[in-house]
Amino acid sequence: MPMSQENNNEHVKMIAKTIYGLEPILVKELEELGASNIEAQNRVVTFEGDIALLYKANISLRTASRILVPLSTFTIASKDDYYENIRDINWMDLFSNDETFAIDALVNFSRVFDNSMYAGQLAKDAIVDQFRAETGARPSVDTEDPDIQINIHVNKNVITVSLDSSGVPLHKRGYRVELSKAPMNENLAAGLLLIAGYDGNQPLLDPMCGSGTIPIEAAMIALDMAPSLYRKHFAFMYWNNFDEELYESVRDDLKSKVRKELKFPIVGSDKDKYVIDKAKNNAHRVHLKDTIIFERIRFEDQFPPEENGMLICNPPYGERLDIKAIDSLYSMIGDTLKQNFDGYDAYIFSGNLEAVKYVGLKPSMKRKMFNGPIECRFLHYEMYKGSKKRIHE
Ligand SMILES: C[S@@+](CC[C@H](N)C(=O)[O-])C[C@H]1O[C@@H](n2cnc3c(N)ncnc32)[C@H](O)[C@@H]1O
Numbered sequence: 001m002p003m004s005q006e007n008n009n010e011h012v013k014m015i016a017k018t019i020y021g022l023e024p025i026l027v028k029e030l031e032e033l034g035a036s037n038i039e040a041q042n043r044v045v046t047f048e049g050d051i052a053l054l055y056k057a058n059i060s061l062r063t064a065s066r067i068l069v070p071l072s073t074f075t076i077a078s079k080d081d082y083y084e085n086i087r088d089i090n091w092m093d094l095f096s097n098d099e100t101f102a103i104d105a106l107v108n109f110s111r112v113f114d115n116s117m118y119a120g121q122l123a124k125d126a127i128v129d130q131f132r133a134e135t136g137a138r139p140s141v142d143t144e145d146p147d148i149q150i151n152i153h154v155n156k157n158v159i160t161v162s163l164d165s166s167g168v169p170l171h172k173r174g175y176r177v178e179l180s181k182a183p184m185n186e187n188l189a190a191g192l193l194l195i196a197g198y199d200g201n202q203p204l205l206d207p208m209c210g211s212g213t214i215p216i217e218a219a220m221i222a223l224d225m226a227p228s229l230y231r232k233h234f235a236f237m238y239w240n241n242f243d244e245e246l247y248e249s250v251r252d253d254l255k256s257k258v259r260k261e262l263k264f265p266i267v268g269s270d271k272d273k274y275v276i277d278k279a280k281n282n283a284h285r286v287h288l289k290d291t292i293i294f295e296r297i298r299f300e301d302q303f304p305p306e307e308n309g310m311l312i313c314n315p316p317y318g319e320r321l322d323i324k325a326i327d328s329l330y331s332m333i334g335d336t337l338k339q340n341f342d343g344y345d346a347y348i349f350s351g352n353l354e355a356v357k358y359v360g361l362k363p364s365m366k367r368k369m370f371n372g373p374i375e376c377r378f379l380h381y382e383m384y385k386g387s388k389k390r391i392h393e
Pocket residue numbers: 180181182183184185207208209210211212213214269270271272275297298299300314315316317
């Protein structure tokens with residue numbers, strides 16, 4: 001672990017970053033992993049644990065996008081304060097001259113900095129100057145594929161300098177090499193399933209599955225498969241104190257928990273044959289090709305795989321369709337749910353807030369969320385007998 005003012009191997013403060021709206025789900029995930037002092041804020045959850053938890057959190061968290069380890073928090077009144085405080089961190093304990101590094105700086109409401117880029121450059125100078133003064137040489141910057149990623153958050157006059165323990169964001173699980181036109185991030189798909197209460201004890205259908213993100217994340221949840229179990233690189237592996245034996249034992253333990261078979265079917269379908277082939281290939285990369293049923297069929301012709309299950313779908317938002325076509329698509333979704341999905345908990349995630357009205361059913365839950373910059377709604381329709389009255393009838 002980065003030895004710092006705030007951490008040692010037994011006690012590590014950590015910050016998990018996530019998407020707006022998934023903070024409560026991430027808190028639950030961290031509780032299940034045994035983290036302590038868990039606290040949710042806007043798009044981040046802070047928590048504490050030991051170094052094994054840092055490894056486990058990186059491999060297991062479904063809704064986090066990265067995990068940071070704060071090295072130092074301080075207040076500044078000037079650029080000189082900023083430089084001195086960063087130079088005072090013992091960087092040579094953390095990495096060496098032959099490793100590359102990159103800085104990701106974010107400035108919010110600062111009187112000292114008017115842009116994030118300058119804050120990043122000055123931090124780089126402070127780090128490089130420390131190495132130069134001590135060794136006569138300096139580590140190189142590599143913004144594409146750095147060994148060590150440093151994260152700096154400037155919020156008013158409070159600076160938090162952290163090491164990024166993940167590297168490539170955790171939602172990039174590695175299985176989704178082949179994309180459909182508008183894929184959703186893997187941690188968003190997992191978050192929707194967990195908000196819906198999906199746990200593998202019910203059949204699941206995504207009738208507009210595109211590249212298969214929702215069915216693949218569902219299979220991982222149902223089989224208790226940690227989402228980054230097969231990932232080869234995390235940034236913490238490049239830290240001076242990386243404990244490979246401990247990491248292997250954490251990963252082996254998680255591997256041994258993976259169930260072999262689903263209790264209930266998971267089906268992904270789409271009208272487009274091309275994307276169904278992609279979804280199959282993506283599932284294959286995480287050894288789930290034979291676990292999930294992928295089929296080419298239009299939603300309007302689709303039926304439940306089994307009685308009383310869950311349906312989650314992420315229809316097109318309509319950027320490429322005219323208004324009439326998008327309204328009739330959403331209207332078709334409502335009709336199909338009503339006619340074919342009695343006994344189902346149906347969920348729709350959409351960024352077209354007008355079109356969802358054409359589903360024509362009364363949602364029992366409506367949650368504001370985001371897909372990247374697009375404001376979305378996650379809607380729940382309970383398709384049980386007697387609750388299917390159409391709003392517009
Ligand atoms: C927004 S994309 C889904 C993306 C998916 N969640 C992913 O992560 O890749 C919407 C999908 O709906 C499919 N679609 C559109 N109309 C359909 C219909 N009538 N029946 C089945 N699929 C349809 C499209 O082919 C497209 O793949």
